Amino acid sequence: IFQPQAGGPKEQRFLHFQEAGSENRLLFETRLTEDGRWFLDTYVKSGASDATLFAKESLHAIGPWYHAAVVVDGKTMRHFVGGKEELKADLAFAPLGKGQTSLGVRINKVFWYKGAVRQIKITPRALTPKEFASVQGLHKIDTPWGEIRLAAELVELIILRQPEGG
16 A cells, blocks of 8 residues: 655666565556646566566656556566556566665665555465455554565555545
8 A cells, every 4th residue: 555745866776676686576666647636656676687567658646646566477567546557567576585675765875765564465376356355454553564474476566545534
């Protein structure tokens, strides 16, 4: 769950997974536009394979809470915002090994994010809309940072609309 805010740098990394001892990684980034909107830019490197999904044609308003997801199945990388697939690319993917995770900035502390991150969830498979809607307790999160759970086959950042009165 994340909420981009106005006034930040043009390129902002808000989630970075990096495998120890290699260049294998996954990045979520917002790109701010001149007219005050943003689009999602995602990147995965896995061995000799990599893919960038730069969704400059899929613009979103600054301010609301969003759901974004990267889904990798070993052959294809897809990214979604608000449940809508924006882009996909071929990608030979192997699960990341042990490493580091950085929230709100790239691991090397460049490209800081201006906004809020409410929850990050990593699941072993893509969730159906019904499963996603049944995720319990999201309205009771008291901090801007959610839980992180690691799994091998899929990385999914769950972004929901802010609950009424929340």
